[in-house]
Amino acid sequence: xxxxxxxxxxxxxxxxxxxxxxxxxxxxxxxxxxxxxxxxxxxxxxxxxxxxxxxxxxxxxxxxxxxxxxxxxxxxxxxxxxxxxxxxxxxxxxxxxxxxxxxxxxxxxxxxxxxxxxxxxxxxxxxxxxxxxxxxxxxxxxxxxxxxxxxxxxxxxxxxxxxxxxxxxxxxxxxxxxxxxxxxxxxxxxxxxxxxxxxxxxxxxxxxxxxxxxxxxxxxxxxxxxxxxxxxxxxxxxxxxxxxxxxxxxxxxxxxxxxxxxxxxxxxxxxxxxxxxxxxxxxxxxxxxxxxxxxxxxxxxxxxxxxxxxxxxxxxxxxxxxxxxxxxxxxxxxxxxxxxxxxxxxxxxxxxxxxxxxxxxxxxxxxxxxxxxxxxxxxxxxxxxxxxxxxxxxxxxxxxxxxxxxxxxxxxxxxxxxxxxxxxxxxxxxxxxxxxxxxxx
Numbered sequence: 001x002x003x004x005x006x007x008x009x010x011x012x013x014x015x016x017x018x019x020x021x022x023x024x025x026x027x028x029x030x031x032x033x034x035x036x037x038x039x040x041x042x043x044x045x046x047x048x049x050x051x052x053x054x055x056x057x058x059x060x061x062x063x064x065x066x067x068x069x070x071x072x073x074x075x076x077x078x079x080x081x082x083x084x085x086x087x088x089x090x091x092x093x094x095x096x097x098x099x100x101x102x103x104x105x106x107x108x109x110x111x112x113x114x115x116x117x118x119x120x121x122x123x124x125x126x127x128x129x130x131x132x133x134x135x136x137x138x139x140x141x142x143x144x145x146x147x148x149x150x151x152x153x154x155x156x157x158x159x160x161x162x163x164x165x166x167x168x169x170x171x172x173x174x175x176x177x178x179x180x181x182x183x184x185x186x187x188x189x190x191x192x193x194x195x196x197x198x199x200x201x202x203x204x205x206x207x208x209x210x211x212x213x214x215x216x217x218x219x220x221x222x223x224x225x226x227x228x229x230x231x232x233x234x235x236x237x238x239x240x241x242x243x244x245x246x247x248x249x250x251x252x253x254x255x256x257x258x259x260x261x262x263x264x265x266x267x268x269x270x271x272x273x274x275x276x277x278x279x280x281x282x283x284x285x286x287x288x289x290x291x292x293x294x295x296x297x298x299x300x301x302x303x304x305x306x307x308x309x310x311x312x313x314x315x316x317x318x319x320x321x322x323x324x325x326x327x328x329x330x331x332x333x334x335x336x337x338x339x340x341x342x343x344x345x346x347x348x349x350x351x352x353x354x355x356x357x358x359x360x361x362x363x364x365x366x367x368x369x370x371x372x373x374x375x376x377x378x379x380x381x382x383x384x385x386x387x388x389x390x391x392x393x394x395x396x397x398x399x400x401x402x403x404x405x406x407x408x409x410x411x412x413x414x415x416x417x418x419x420x421x422x423x424x425x426x427x428x429x430x431x432x433x434x435x436x437x438x439x440x441x
Contacts, residue, residue, distance in 0.1 A: 005287065005290060005291060005294075005304070005307055005308075006287065006290065006307045006308070006310050006311065006312055007310070007311050007312070008283065008287075008311075008312050008313075008314075009022055009311055009312070009313045009314070010313075010314045011276075011313050011314065011315045011316070011320065011324065012314075012315075012316050022311055022313065023274075023324070023327065023328050025241075025243070025272055025376075025377055025378075026241070026269075026270045026271075026272055026306075026309040027218040027241060027270050027377065028377075030218075031218075031222075034218050034219060034222050035222055035226075037193075037219065038193045038219055038222040038223050038226060039226060041056060041192075041193045041194055041197060041219075041223070042193065042196075042197040042200075042223060042226060042227065044056065044194075044197075045194055045197035045198055045201065045203070046197060046201050049203035049204055050068070050203045050204050050205050050206075052194070053068065053190060053194055053198055053203060053205075053206075056192075056194045057165065057189075057190065057191075057194065060191070060192055060194075061164055061165050061167070061191060062167050063165050063166075063167060063168070063169045065165060065169045065189055067205070068188045068189050068190055068205050068206065069186065069187070069188050069189075069205060070171055070176060070187040070188070070189065074170065074171065074176070075176055075180060075185075077170075077173070078171070078173035078174075078176035078177050079173075079176075079177060079180075081173040082173050082174055082177045086174060087177060089367070090141060090142075090145060090174075090177065090178050090181055091181060092367065093142065093145055093366055093367035094145050094149055094178075094181055094182065096367055096368065096369035097145055097146065097149045097150075097367075097369055097371070098149050098153065099369060100368075100369030100370060101149060101150045101153055101369075101371070101387060101388050102153055102388075104387055104388065104389075105153065105388045105389075106123060106388070106389050106392070106394070107123070108120065108121050108122045108123050109121055113408075114404060114407045114408050115403055115404065115407055116400060116401035116402070116403035116404025116405075116406075116407060117398070117399075117400045117401075117404035117405075117407065117408055118398065118399045118400075118404075119396065119397070119398045120396070120397040120398070120399075121394055121395070121396055121397070122394075122395050122397055123392050123393075123394060123395075124392060124393045124394075124395055125154045125155035125156045125157065125391060125392055125393075126154070126156055126210050126211050126391055126392065126393060127156065127157045127158065127210060128156070128157065128158040128159075128160065128207060128208075128209050128210055129151055129156050129158075129159055129160070129209055129210065129211050129212070129213060129391055130160045130161075130162065130199030130200075130209030130211070130212045130213065130233070131144070131147040131148065131151065131159060131160065131161040131162070131184070131212075131213050131214050132161075132162050132163075132195060132196065132199075132212065132213065132214030132215075132216055132220060133147070133161060133162070133163040133175055133179075133214060134163070134164070134191075134214075134215060134216050134217070134220070135163045135164045135166075135171070135172045135175055135191065136164055136191065136217070137268070137299075137302070138266075138267070138299075139163075139172035139174060139175055140175070140215075141172070141174035141175045141177070141178035142178070142365060142366050142372065143214060143215060143372070143373065144161065144163075144175050144178035144179045144182065144184070145178050145181070145182060146371050146372050146373050146386065147161075147182075147213050147214055147373060147386065148161070148178070148179060148181070148182025148183065148184045149182050150371070150386060150387060150388045150390065150391055151182070151184070151213075151391050152182055152183045153388045153391075154388050154389075154390075154391035154392045156391050158186070158207070159183070159184045159186065160186050160187075160188065160199060160206065160207055160209055161179050161184050161186065161187045161188070162187075162188045162189075162190045162191065162195035162196075162198070162199060162206075163175050163187065163188075163189065163190075163191065164189070164190070164191025164192065164195075165189035165190075165191070169189070170189070171187060171189050175187075186207075188205070188206055190206070192216075192217075192219055192220060192223075193219045193220060193222065193223035195220075196212060196216075196220060196223035196224055196227060197223060197227065199212055199233070200212060200227035200232045200233040201227075201232060208233075209233060210233060210234065211233060211234040211235065211236070211391075212224055212227070212233050212234070212235050212236070213235070213236040213373065213386060213390065213391075214236070214239065214373060215239040215240040215242070215372075215373055215374075215376075216239070216240045217240055217241055217268060217270065218240065218241055218270055220240060221238050221239060221240045221241075221376070221377070224238070224239075225238060236373065236386055236390050237373075237374075237375045237379055237383040237384075237385075237386075238375060238376055238377050238379045238383070239373055239374060239375065239376055240376055241267065241268055241270040241271050241272070241376065242264050242267040242268070242271045242331060242332075242376065243264060243271060243272045243273065243274075243330055243331045243332065243376055243377075244260060244261065244263075244264040244273050244274070244330060244331065244332040244333075244334060244361055245273075245274040245275075245276065245325050245328060245330035245332070245333050245334070245350075246260055246261065246273075246274070246275045246276070246333075246334040246336055247276050247277070247318065247321045247322065247325060247333070247334070247335055247336065247337065247343075248275060248276070248277045248279075248282055248286075248336035248337070249277065249278065249279065249282070249318065249336070249337050249338060250277075250278075250279035250281065250282055251338050252277070252282055252336040252337070252357070253336075253357055254282060254285035254286045254288070254289045255289050255293075256336065256357055256360070257275065257282075257286045257289070257334075257336055258286050258289035258290045258292075258293055259289075259293060259360070260334055260336075260360055260361055260362075261273040261275060261286070261290065261307075261310070262290065262293055262294065262297065262303055263360070263361060263362050263365075264306075264332065264361065265302075265303040265306035265307050265310065266297065266299040266302055266303045266306075267302075267306070268302060268306065269302055269305035269306055270306070270309075271306040272306065272309055272310050273306065273307070273310045274310060274311050274312075274313065274328070274330070275311070275312045275313065276313050276315050276321040276324060276325065277312075277313075277314065277315065277321070278314070278315050278316065278317055278318055278320075278321070280314055283312050283314055286312065287312060290307065318337070318343070319346075322343065322346040322347070325347070325349075325350070326346075326347070326348040326349050328378065329349035329350065329375075329378045329379070329380035329381045330350055330351065330380065331350075331351040331352070331374045331375065331376045331380065332350075332351060332352055332354065332361045332364070332374070333347065333350040333351075333352070333353045333354070334353075334354045334359075334360075334361055335353065335354065335355050335356070336356075336357060337356070340355040340356045341355055349380045349381045350380050351374030351375050351376070351380045351384075351385050352364050352370055352371075352372070352374055352385060370385070371385045371386045371387065372385075373385060373386040374386075405428070405431050405432065406432065409428045409429075409431065409432050410432075412424070412425075412428045413425045413428050413429060416428070
């Protein structure tokens with residue numbers, strides 16, 4: 001076994017500083033450099049639009065397409081290029097994604113909060129949304145399904161999708177077919193932070209979007225956060241780079257655990273995987289399995305880079321493992337335990353949880369039905385994964401009759417006067433003094 005494949009730690013012997021270091025994401029070490037680079041890219045696109053997009057795309061993707069938008073002929077070619085087995089799998093996955101997301105759709109409601117006072121909440125789709133589908137070293141048609149299905153269920157009037165071009169200037173055929181399966185017809189061959197900037201600010205080619213969705217590398221995630229902080233576009237959440245935390249007991253299958261760790265490590269060099277176990281022998285067996293499985297992985301070099309920044313941690317108890325996990329707030333949490341469900345109540349912060357030996361994280365990535373666009377970098381403390389509600393606005397409505405304002409107006413006046421907001425109080429006072437004769441009649 002090669003030395004230094006993945007760092008081994010004993011949680012009990014670490015002090016507070018070492019524990020904090022152990023839970024640091026790789027991107028946090030270089031975030032200042034990433035922030036500056038992304039800011040420059042956004043400024044370029046904002047200032048020069050499509051011209052900047054062509055220059056940046058040539059710089060990073062090696063191609064400068066005359067037109068960014070995918071044509072009808074390109075969609076037709078993609079349909080012909082995708083094998084029937086893959087299309088069938090995407091259709092099967094889309095059906096389960098729709099079934100799960102439809103079941104959780106929010107409904108409007110109305111309630112009479114006082115006699116003559118009705119308060120409502122109505123649901124409206126966001127008119128135009130922008131989806132980002134990664135397709136760098138590994139095209140992700142599954143992400144087009146994860147974003148396109150809930151956008152369609154929400155009823156968004158216009159959906160724009162950006163995905164990086166290949167070296168020949170085309171978009172990945174499977175991504176295009178997946179987009180079409182969900183009803184998305186406007187796709188642009190743009191990737192990286194520049195795609196986020198284009199959808200946020202709009203260019204001559206790319207329409208400006210109210211909210212942006214999708215996972216990506218550290219540059220894409222940083223770009224999303226910068227346009228959101230600038231108030232240019234809303235975003236779903238910080239979503240990338242990928243990460244998984246596994247809590248395993250002595251009975252866990254080391255081959256399964258290693259495979260789950262590698263499934264996230266192969267996403268990219270800045271991914272991170274953590275294994276927590278109270279059994280030293282299990283940690284030893286998993287490390288051996290990592291080496292064995294790496295030997296036959298096509299993306300072994302990428303996975304090795306991610307593993308170099310990952311951890312195998314011995315913990316004194318499983319309770320301690322859950323304390324660590326809740327502090328870390330992983331994107332994916334796998335409970336490789338003999339009886340995982342009783343432990344679910346201990347989970348306070350995680351993007352998505354996978355229970356037991358027969359539930360690899362890969363099922364959630366593709367076809368169990370849950371969404372794989374999830375909060376990363378600790379954002380699971382406050383953010384949730386993408387749902388239909390992510391693509392909707394919830395508008396409150398209230399209506400008061402003459403009896404209604406008579407019933408609650410004095411309450412509003414008292415509160416307004418206590419806050420020193422006399423105009424607020426007067427807006428109510430005038431209505432109480434002047435009965436609406438038409439309504440009274």
